[in-house]
Amino acid sequence: MPKLHIVPAHRYLVRFHPKRISHVFTDILIVGSGIAGLRAALEIKPPMQVIVVSKDVLSQSNSAYAQGGIAGALDPVDDFTSHAADTIAAGKGLCDEHIVELVVREAPDRIQELIEWGAVFDTENGELALTQEGGHSHRRVAHALGDATGKEVMRALIASARRLPNADFWEQTFIIDLLTHEGRCRGAVVWNRGHGKTIIWAKETILATGGAGQIFRETTNPSIATADGHAVAFRAGAVLRDMEFMQFHPTVLYIAGSSRHLISEAVRGEGAYLRDCSGHRFMEDYSPRFELAPRDEVSHAIAVQMEKTRHPCVYLDLSHLDAKLVRDRFPHIGKVCADFGLDITRDLIPVRPGAHYMIGGAVVDAEGRTTIPGLWAAGEVTSSGLHGANRLASNSLLEGLVFGRSSGRGAAQSAASFQDTYSALALSSDWQHGPHDDDELNLLDLRNSLGSEMWRDVGIRRDRAGLESAERQVDFWNRYVAAREFADPRGWELQNMLLVSRLMIAGALARRESRGTHFRRDFPQSDPAQAEHMEICAAE
Numbered sequence: 001m002p003k004l005h006i007v008p009a010h011r012y013l014v015r016f017h018p019k020r021i022s023h024v025f026t027d028i029l030i031v032g033s034g035i036a037g038l039r040a041a042l043e044i045k046p047p048m049q050v051i052v053v054s055k056d057v058l059s060q061s062n063s064a065y066a067q068g069g070i071a072g073a074l075d076p077v078d079d080f081t082s083h084a085a086d087t088i089a090a091g092k093g094l095c096d097e098h099i100v101e102l103v104v105r106e107a108p109d110r111i112q113e114l115i116e117w118g119a120v121f122d123t124e125n126g127e128l129a130l131t132q133e134g135g136h137s138h139r140r141v142a143h144a145l146g147d148a149t150g151k152e153v154m155r156a157l158i159a160s161a162r163r164l165p166n167a168d169f170w171e172q173t174f175i176i177d178l179l180t181h182e183g184r185c186r187g188a189v190v191w192n193r194g195h196g197k198t199i200i201w202a203k204e205t206i207l208a209t210g211g212a213g214q215i216f217r218e219t220t221n222p223s224i225a226t227a228d229g230h231a232v233a234f235r236a237g238a239v240l241r242d243m244e245f246m247q248f249h250p251t252v253l254y255i256a257g258s259s260r261h262l263i264s265e266a267v268r269g270e271g272a273y274l275r276d277c278s279g280h281r282f283m284e285d286y287s288p289r290f291e292l293a294p295r296d297e298v299s300h301a302i303a304v305q306m307e308k309t310r311h312p313c314v315y316l317d318l319s320h321l322d323a324k325l326v327r328d329r330f331p332h333i334g335k336v337c338a339d340f341g342l343d344i345t346r347d348l349i350p351v352r353p354g355a356h357y358m359i360g361g362a363v364v365d366a367e368g369r370t371t372i373p374g375l376w377a378a379g380e381v382t383s384s385g386l387h388g389a390n391r392l393a394s395n396s397l398l399e400g401l402v403f404g405r406s407s408g409r410g411a412a413q414s415a416a417s418f419q420d421t422y423s424a425l426a427l428s429s430d431w432q433h434g435p436h437d438d439d440e441l442n443l444l445d446l447r448n449s450l451g452s453e454m455w456r457d458v459g460i461r462r463d464r465a466g467l468e469s470a471e472r473q474v475d476f477w478n479r480y481v482a483a484r485e486f487a488d489p490r491g492w493e494l495q496n497m498l499l500v501s502r503l504m505i506a507g508a509l510a511r512r513e514s515r516g517t518h519f520r521r522d523f524p525q526s527d528p529a530q531a532e533h534m535e536i537c538a539a540e
């Protein structure tokens with residue numbers, strides 16, 4: 001398995017000394033309050049104490065924006081083997097078949113458990129209503145509130161987690177770095193406006209910080225998705241993997257002035273067509289599965305069609321579908337479009353691809369252990385082997401549930417073997433004074449420039465010249481940004497995004513083939529000799 005090495009500028013983003021910082025002790029620290037983090041919290045029983053840290057309010061996460069739903073073989077005519085086969089086919093040779101089987105087999109139980117915790121899924125004649133999405137060969141996606149599944153599932157999970165007697169929730173608290181000592185993770189240094197920097201010493205730590213979409217100019221991800229978890233894991237010495245695989249969602253609303261709102265795959269699942277600016281239903285030129293081809297194929301086809309037609313977007317057409325069905329199934333999308341004067345039952349919806357799901361991340365085993373003892377991880381920040389080179393739609397909420405549960409359970413069992421000590425370790429961070437005056441830097445300008453650079457050269461269609469140009473540019477920015485010590489999340493997020501961009505570029509340059517979400521114009525075919533993961537970690 002190829003292994004890349006990169007040297008981070010500093011082990012810790014800030015300086016701290018144990019005599020000049022507050023200390024808090026817990027059994028288990030969970031970083032992230034999305035589906036993975038809260039599912040982990042729900043697995044930890046008293047007397048074990050848990051702190052859940054979340055950089056925004058609990059309800060802000062990628063999970064809360066999920067639309068389509070959660071995949072599981074729930075229909076009697078469907079089965080695990082078929083769900084596993086679809087997942088493996090989408091993953092283009094890089095799925096771990098053992099992990100795929102483990103996850104798909106758990107799906108019905110994890111969905112049932114959500115129902116018991118109060119999540120209300122859509123039903124039809126008293127049974128769970130199931131929809132089909134690209135790459136699935138059956139209707140197997142359970143959804144809620146029509147097209148706002150994440151909102152409903154997170155409502156139920158947050159309400160259940162809030163009732164836990166052994167959990168404290170630190171909202172608007174940012175993880176700056178994981179703490180490591182003698183090869184083991186010991187907790188984290190975090191920051192919030194009220195207390196400044198604090199060290200949380202934990203017997204076990206679970207990282208569930210989600211994705212990295214904000215690195216790209218066009219993205220479906222909310223503002224929290226700035227790759228912080230990938231960066232803190234990397235600086236702490238964890239092995240990351242497959243960082244070149246960013247999934248681009250094919251259909252993101254493209255209206256000047258609107259947020260880049262996702263138009264769920266379920267819209268195509270219900271029969272919507274993709275048309276170019278001349279009205280041509282172009283997917284027939286690219287795949288026998290038409291609009292229901294896997295995401296990488298549809299995104300790629302759209303990018304090529306936009307180039308061919310020299311038009312900045314393509315269009316979703318639902319006008320041939322039953323108008324009542326469209327309104328009932330997609331109330332949320334209907335409302336967003338109506339705000340811009342579009343009636344989704346009649347008008348063409350302008351869309352184009354956007355960065356959506358980070359496939360690469362911290363390597364975890366079947367229970368969620370990373371390569372650092374004492375550090376577990378779950379959800380989008382990981383590379384578990386489920387998605388391979390391309391995630392199958394609606395498998396990621398499922399992954400968060402399965403690995404949230406196993407990492408919560410594993411961390412609790414492991415923490416039980418440690419005595420309480422309530423003493424801080426002699427761990428500090430210091431380096432020579434670098435530039436300190438962060439006022440000199442226009443962080444927003446840098447962030448926008450990074451997004452444009454990554455979209456242009458590390459987006460859907462890549463080649464060596466573009467990737468090398470992105471590498472030079474990111475290295476140049478990194479030279480002066482990474483050397484600074486910032487005082488709040490705006491600076492730390494930028495430092496994390498620059499670092500993770502560098503990891504993505506390194507992976508994309510090293511993979512000299514096209515596979516799944518990673519398309520190289522200069523190597524347009526898959527190469528069987530490269531059908532393996534690409535690991536990356538900090539150089540010693």
Ligand SMILES: Cc1cc2nc3c(=O)[nH]c(=O)nc-3n(C[C@H](O)[C@H](O)[C@H](O)COP(=O)(O)OP(=O)(O)OC[C@H]3O[C@@H](n4cnc5c(N)ncnc54)[C@H](O)[C@@H]3O)c2cc1C
Binds near residue numbers: 056379
């Ligand atoms: C618009 C949209 C629609 C989607 N639709 C679907 C779908 O229908 N089905 C599906 O399976 N998947 C879908 N996905 C993908 C899915 O939502 C995510 O992959 C999944 O929710 C990730 O869950 P998570 O718990 O790993 O991370 P998240 O839900 O993103 O949670 C991350 C948490 O970490 C916290 N955090 C991040 N950085 C820090 C930091 N520095 N310090 C402290 N806390 C931090 C955040 O505040 C947040 O609480 C969709 C994604 C988007 C964006």
